Amino acid sequence: MSTSGKLYFSAALALGISIILFQLYGRGWPFGLDVPLDIVNVEGRGRGLIATRDLPQGYLILKENPLFVIQAEDLGRRLPSTLSNLDKTDREAFFQLSFPSDIPNSDIPEAILRTNGVSIRSNETAIFRLLSRVNHGCSHATNSVLSWRDNHAVLYAIRPIKKGEEIFREYVPSKFSRKVRRDNLEALYGFRCNCPVCLLSPVETEKSDIRLSSIATIEAELYDRNKLGKEEADPKELVRLAKRVWGLGETEGYWVGRGRLAEEVSTIAAAYHDSDACRQWARLSAEWYGYELGRDSNQTLRMIQISLNPTSHPYWGESRKKTEIGGPDE
């Protein structure tokens, strides 16, 4: 090979290796974002992420390693050493994240952490370059779900997202009236929610509030596990409640938690010995866990396993009564 050929080959090899390393370490494409997202200013919410093309339901929008993970307690002592252990690029990325404007300089690091920290396990908070840019959206504004795997976070599209749409996730559950949601967010995160659902007209807000409050009340009753298998529990009534929640969620456009809801009904079916219903509800649950948490998530795989073998359900035959529950379409 000629000298110029060797040079050309080495340059191409070096470029290839650097691209692979960037991908592996989740830093993204060196000349821009390697994800179908852009960071833009959004009215009333600072900066946010928008989709740069249509994303289908269940799409893995982002998979990201945190800049760091920190124990939530005793932050004042841990944060300075955590930041000084970061390399220069990561430290700069941290200081580019947002924080309230009225903060004295000495409090900025902690303010950045509080504004952008994502709770990943009980008592652990993580900071991300990109995921920390996702704004909160209540109810049907939420179009993505963030979950934590062993050492990285994933963000899935819970519904199809159009090119130019902002990506929202729930910082806290939003099955409350607008006033309660906004007060919660203000108390916990220090901002007044300006998501599209909180900006609905008073008439639309009232309708949405009624649906969300009903979902919360009915779910609380449904998830009261003690009811399962008790003599007084009426499995058909529990399934009716689950279908009611599903229907209200459909009208509201609020789909977060459908994997768990369908799993609950598969559990009722298992407890009351209805293998057909258990199989069908477990299949539905696997489908929705797939959208929310990924098709390779433990939850999805567990529900696929149950759909293949309903009697392997841990609650199989828990009740002495045998009852036909019926599938999702009945």
Ligand SMILES: C[S@@+](CC[C@H](N)C(=O)[O-])C[C@H]1O[C@@H](n2cnc3c(N)ncnc32)[C@H](O)[C@@H]1O
């Ligand atoms: C994790 S950061 C999200 C990214 C941030 N908007 C930015 O400019 O980098 C959280 C902060 O964004 C703003 N924010 C997020 N969701 C919001 C919403 N629904 N309404 C108003 N502000 C919001 C608040 O200032 C909040 O403290």
